[in-house]
Amino acid sequence: xxxxxxxxxxxxxxxxxxxxxxxxxxxxxxxxxxxxxxxxxxxxxxxxxxxxxxxxxxxxxxxxxxxxxxxxxxxxxxxxxxxxxxxxxxxxxxxxxxxxxxxxxxxxxxxxxxxxxxxxxxxxxxxxxxxxxxxxxxxxxxxxxxxxxxxxxxxxxxxxxxxxxxxxxxxxxxxxxxxxxxxxxxxxxxxxxxxxxxxxxxxxxxxxxxxxxxxxxxxxxxxxxxxxxxxxxxxxxxxxxxxxxxxxxxxxxxxxxxxxxxxxxxxxxxxxxxxxxxxxxxxxxxxxxxxxxxxxxxxxxxxxxxxxxxxxxxxxxxxxxxxxxxxxxxxxxxxxxxxxxxxxxxxxxxxxxxxxxxxxxxxxxxxxxxxxxxxxxxxxxxxxxxxxxxxxxxxxxxxxxxxxxxxxxxxxx
Numbered sequence: 001x002x003x004x005x006x007x008x009x010x011x012x013x014x015x016x017x018x019x020x021x022x023x024x025x026x027x028x029x030x031x032x033x034x035x036x037x038x039x040x041x042x043x044x045x046x047x048x049x050x051x052x053x054x055x056x057x058x059x060x061x062x063x064x065x066x067x068x069x070x071x072x073x074x075x076x077x078x079x080x081x082x083x084x085x086x087x088x089x090x091x092x093x094x095x096x097x098x099x100x101x102x103x104x105x106x107x108x109x110x111x112x113x114x115x116x117x118x119x120x121x122x123x124x125x126x127x128x129x130x131x132x133x134x135x136x137x138x139x140x141x142x143x144x145x146x147x148x149x150x151x152x153x154x155x156x157x158x159x160x161x162x163x164x165x166x167x168x169x170x171x172x173x174x175x176x177x178x179x180x181x182x183x184x185x186x187x188x189x190x191x192x193x194x195x196x197x198x199x200x201x202x203x204x205x206x207x208x209x210x211x212x213x214x215x216x217x218x219x220x221x222x223x224x225x226x227x228x229x230x231x232x233x234x235x236x237x238x239x240x241x242x243x244x245x246x247x248x249x250x251x252x253x254x255x256x257x258x259x260x261x262x263x264x265x266x267x268x269x270x271x272x273x274x275x276x277x278x279x280x281x282x283x284x285x286x287x288x289x290x291x292x293x294x295x296x297x298x299x300x301x302x303x304x305x306x307x308x309x310x311x312x313x314x315x316x317x318x319x320x321x322x323x324x325x326x327x328x329x330x331x332x333x334x335x336x337x338x339x340x341x342x343x344x345x346x347x348x349x350x351x352x353x354x355x356x357x358x359x360x361x362x363x364x365x366x367x368x369x370x371x372x373x374x375x376x377x378x379x380x381x382x383x384x385x386x387x388x389x390x391x392x393x394x395x396x397x398x399x400x401x402x403x404x405x406x407x408x409x410x411x412x413x
Contacts, residue, residue, distance in 0.1 A: 051093050076207070
């Protein structure tokens with residue numbers, strides 16, 4: 001327990017840095033760009049999440065598990081997988097741009113489109129390389145270089161632009177994306193340097209020629225399914241609100257979602273702690289591990305709720321909002337609190353080979369979110385979509401928790 005607390009303290013310290021940087025980024029963007037342009041940034045970021053997931057076929061958890069249980073297969077396939085994922089990032093990014101331009105923006109600016117393609121490619125490169133470091137149990141480096149570094153570079157460059165009174169105009173949202181892209185390029189370079197020995201082993205094990213390869217195993221389809229459905233909760237709702245209500249309402253929702261879901265950052269210490277150690281453990285060991293993580297998550301979550309309520313009371317908004325930001329943020333925070341309090345049960349299911357159970361939980365949450373978006377469209381009021389975000393988060397976590405205990409009972413019996 002002492003080892004876990006020490007590890008969690010280091011990770012949490014980094015998460016607090018990342019939260020601070022994320023808040024600074026959000027405040028800078030919202031203040032400098034205004035509600036509408038902030039809504040456009042959020043639209044592109046949400047599209048990027050789905051694009052990147054599809055392009056790398058959600059290999060995050062699979063890479064971590066293969067590193068431990070099938071290291072030879074991973075080294076043989078890794079470079080082809082990485083190159084294939086980067087190529088697919090460009091192709092999937094083009095499809096995403098066509099959909100965004102046709103359904104939401106009604107335009108396809110060429111320079112801005114290139115920035116978006118660079119963004120999704122750099123993000124995926126950083127994400128894929130970071131999973132190998134995570135498998136090597138270098139979680140602190142992952143948090144520092146996969147999260148803090150890109151956002152820090154983005155905040156610094158955007159802040160300097162604001163300081164020197166740059167006039168972004170109607171393309172300000174793409175300036176924000178360009179700075180964030182540079183952050184992920186730097187992150188990818190750092191990871192490549194840190195992984196030089198591993199990449200050399202992969203080059204030696206790789207067969208001659210290039211094979212287009214995105215699949216590491218059939219279970220990767222289950223991971224892609226549940227991660228895509230999970231992302232729909234916040235990012236899919238953002239895109240739906242953009243299509244239904246326009247960029248101004250999207251800006252208010254996105255700002256509320258960023259602040260209200262800050263609690264979910266507190267999932268990270270527990271999630272990255274259990275991912276490398278769950279594979280191979282028996283039911284009794286998993287039960288004991290989850291109990292420790294549950295106590296830790298409850299303590300961390302209560303502290304986070306208290307901090308956010310204080311922040312909401314003291315920190316002024318960067319711009320006036322209509323519909324009400326405070327109501328949206330509070331509703332989302334309730335769902336995020338349930339998500340944190342239940343502990344890293346989703347990661348434990350995935351790392352123990354139960355991707356299908358994660359998929360079922362996320363299907364349930366997806367159904368709730370879609371129903372809420374449909375109700376918002378019929379009633380012409382985004383509040384129903386906001387309630388759907390909170391209800392979807394809670395549904396996914398509760399279904400996963402019941403599935404996890406059912407799995408433990410079957411393993412024990």
